Amino acid sequence: MANISLKNICKVYPNGFEAVKDFNLDIEDKEFIIFVGPSGCGKSTTLRMIAGLEDISSGELTIDGKVMNAVEPKDRDIAMVFQNYALYPHMTVYDNMAFGLKLRKVPKDQIDKQVREAAKILDLENLLERKPKALSGGQRQRVAMGRAIVRNPKVFLMDEPLSNLDAKLRVQMRIEISKLHDRLGATIIYVTHDQTEAMTLGTRIVVMKDGVVQQIDSPQNLYAKPCNQFVAGFIGSPQMNFIDATIKVNGSNVTATIGDKEIAIPASKTKALIDGGYDGKTVVLGIRPEDIHDSQMFIDASPNTVIESTIRVYELLGAEVFLYFDYAGAQITARVDPRTTAKTGDTISFALDMEKAHFFNKETGVTITN
Amino acid sequence: MNYEQKRDALLKKLYNETGITFEITENTNDEVQTIEKLEQLLHHYPSDDNRNFFFQQFLLGQLPKEEIVRGLHRFHVEKGTPVVLFLIAFRQPYTKDTISILSSMSSPGADALIKMDETHIAVIRQLKAVASEEEIYEMVASTTDMLGAEAMISARVAFDHTVEDPELLPQSYQHAYLALEIGSLFFASETVLSYHRLGLEKLIFQLPEAACREFLSDHFANFDFKELDNESRSTIQAFLDNGLSIAETSRALYVHRNTLIYRIDKFEKQTGLDIRKFDDAMICKIGLMIADSMAAFQ
Numbered sequence: 001m002a003n004i005s006l007k008n009i010c011k012v013y014p015n016g017f018e019a020v021k022d023f024n025l026d027i028e029d030k031e032f033i034i035f036v037g038p039s040g041c042g043k044s045t046t047l048r049m050i051a052g053l054e055d056i057s058s059g060e061l062t063i064d065g066k067v068m069n070a071v072e073p074k075d076r077d078i079a080m081v082f083q084n085y086a087l088y089p090h091m092t093v094y095d096n097m098a099f100g101l102k103l104r105k106v107p108k109d110q111i112d113k114q115v116r117e118a119a120k121i122l123d124l125e126n127l128l129e130r131k132p133k134a135l136s137g138g139q140r141q142r143v144a145m146g147r148a149i150v151r152n153p154k155v156f157l158m159d160e161p162l163s164n165l166d167a168k169l170r171v172q173m174r175i176e177i178s179k180l181h182d183r184l185g186a187t188i189i190y191v192t193h194d195q196t197e198a199m200t201l202g203t204r205i206v207v208m209k210d211g212v213v214q215q216i217d218s219p220q221n222l223y224a225k226p227c228n229q230f231v232a233g234f235i236g237s238p239q240m241n242f243i244d245a246t247i248k249v250n251g252s253n254v255t256a257t258i259g260d261k262e263i264a265i266p267a268s269k270t271k272a273l274i275d276g277g278y279d280g281k282t283v284v285l286g287i288r289p290e291d292i293h294d295s296q297m298f299i300d301a302s303p304n305t306v307i308e309s310t311i312r313v314y315e316l317l318g319a320e321v322f323l324y325f326d327y328a329g330a331q332i333t334a335r336v337d338p339r340t341t342a343k344t345g346d347t348i349s350f351a352l353d354m355e356k357a358h359f360f361n362k363e364t365g366v367t368i369t370n
Numbered sequence: 371m372n373y374e375q376k377r378d379a380l381l382k383k384l385y386n387e388t389g390i391t392f393e394i395t396e397n398t399n400d401e402v403q404t405i406e407k408l409e410q411l412l413h414h415y416p417s418d419d420n421r422n423f424f425f426q427q428f429l430l431g432q433l434p435k436e437e438i439v440r441g442l443h444r445f446h447v448e449k450g451t452p453v454v455l456f457l458i459a460f461r462q463p464y465t466k467d468t469i470s471i472l473s474s475m476s477s478p479g480a481d482a483l484i485k486m487d488e489t490h491i492a493v494i495r496q497l498k499a500v501a502s503e504e505e506i507y508e509m510v511a512s513t514t515d516m517l518g519a520e521a522m523i524s525a526r527v528a529f530d531h532t533v534e535d536p537e538l539l540p541q542s543y544q545h546a547y548l549a550l551e552i553g554s555l556f557f558a559s560e561t562v563l564s565y566h567r568l569g570l571e572k573l574i575f576q577l578p579e580a581a582c583r584e585f586l587s588d589h590f591a592n593f594d595f596k597e598l599d600n601e602s603r604s605t606i607q608a609f610l611d612n613g614l615s616i617a618e619t620s621r622a623l624y625v626h627r628n629t630l631i632y633r634i635d636k637f638e639k640q641t642g643l644d645i646r647k648f649d650d651a652m653i654c655k656i657g658l659m660i661a662d663s664m665a666a667f668q
Binding site (some may be wrong): 016018044054074089147229 | 467520
């Protein structure tokens with residue numbers, strides 16, 4: 001069992017820089033929580049504070065109801081996996097996994113039992129006598145994980161554990177970690193800057209920026225209902241398109257003018273714009289690449305949302321095509337069907353799926369409506 | 371073994387262990403007592419402590435040239451072998467476990483672990499070939515990560531580049547020590563610091579306080595960097611890091627270019643500095659660094 005609670009956690013460095021600001025989060029037992037955000041957002045610092053490797057400047061950290069602020073890192077029953085995993089070069093896989101337990105003076109027979117159990121979980125049973133140089137990158141990473149697993153901790157903290165692996169191995173290990181979470185039934189807190197990793201692994205994701213939590217939500221909600229422009233832009237690849245739009249309210253009809261085109265806004269989104277007093281104001285319209293269509297069927301079905309532009313770049317990725325074009329001063333990406341006939345230099349029409357559009361306050365970046 | 375053989379063997383062993391040449395004076399005539407004295411001396415100079423003492427004094431620049439040459443040879447650090455030094459600073463005094471982990475990480479005989487004081491260990495690692503800064507960074511980062519993963523030990527490490535003349539190691543030690551000090555002011559959240567990545571930071575660290583204050587009052591008379599919120603600060607930092615490019619910075623920060631321009635304009639209103647211009651950007655960067663270092667000192 002491991003319920004973790006972070007209340008008003010702050011980290012202030014001696015130069016006055018606030019790396020983490022008023023961080024609040026309750027983590028349930030067996031949750032797979034992801035901290036994600038750009039470099040320097042405070043995600044690793046938060047993880048290190050949970051581990052005890054960094055002091056907490058203010059706030060309270062509890063694990064299973066016990067305040068941990070002053071508890072020594074080694075006494076917190078936490079295991080950590082880092083990005084720069086190294087193995088002891090002259091020890092076998094078995095000894096590499098056993099080393100930490102030996103330091104903790106765990107009896108020999110218990111060490112043996114725990115190492116063999118972890119090896120079984122990680123599918124390393126046949127490699128226990130091998131030295132690190134005889135292992136592949138993925139196997140080495142599994143041994144590094146094994147060192148954490150043998151300790152049977154309450155909580156696993158993982159700080160960008162896959163960042164040093166190549167793209168193919170990263171995908172493979174991502175699946176392994178997900179399976180591992182199911183098998184171990186442990187609480188995992190995982191830090192990454194890679195939003196794909198975050199979306200595929202986490203049961204809940206904490207998006208951070210400038211030391212401040214932006215949104216804590218499920219992957220689906222972060223994608224569909226971002227709370228601000230930063231989250232909308234950070235989650236999703238290619239990222240959401242943002243275009244300045246001027247709102248015009250005419251009775252119950254609301255339109256958004258982008259460039260020289262007036263686009264109809266569906267009824268489901270008008271209330272928030274009317275109630276927020278955005279008539280005549282400029283807001284930011286956000287639309288994901290997959291919600292911009294070039295097929296005639298979409299264009300015919302929604303003539304009030306059609307814009308026209310010249311394709312700057314055509315990029316075929318096999319299962320999809322990215323079309324890049326400029327509109328109203330913004331660089332736009334559309335993700336379309338690979339059967340499209342559009343090519344670089346063509347001037348074509350695109351229909352915006354306004355049911356999926358998002359509107360953000362231009363000054364604060366806060367979501368007006370999703 | 372007769373007295374002479376026994377005496378000579380002990381004298382040789384003593385030299386190997388301590389690096390000191392002992393001589394038996396003429397008026398020493400009690401053979402049993404001489405052997406006992408030599409054995410006592412050996413007992414009181416355990417090789418590990420002796421090795422540590424030599425390297426410690428060597429790195430601190432407290433040994434004469436001939437002792438350095440003799441000691442490096444005795445401890446198998448040969449001229450022409452590429453060596454790198456990194457200095458580990460622990461948040462709390464290190465323990466036996468720390469030493470066990472560090473010793474297990476290297477090839478036997480390749481590393482010398484030198485206990486500088488109760489919270490600092492210098493590692494001299496002999497390499498097969500000259501390593502690039504990136505390679506050393508990886509090597510050092512895996513050391514801190516290993517300490518954290520294996521025993522939840524918090525440490526920061528600074529390093530210098532590879533040297534092929536081990537007599538230059540005291541300079542590497544000074545560089546690493548300085549990098550730790552400067553790093554604690556400017557890169558407080560970083561656990562790995564390279565001396566050669568310190569540029570302006572090193573310069574500002576060496577500036578007298580009066581000059582720093584004068585700079586701030588000349589350029590930021592009506593502005594205090596403490597008033598800068600996290601968002602504005604990270605925006606300015608990202609803009610400087612991205613070569614004053616609006617497009618690159620807005621991509622890095624995941625914000626619309628107009629939002630970025632709005633924030634830059636806001637900073638201009640506060641300070642009178644238009645950081646889109648190189649000169650103003652430089653003043654801003656230096657001001658920010660001075661303010662950071664002064665806050666940390668306080």
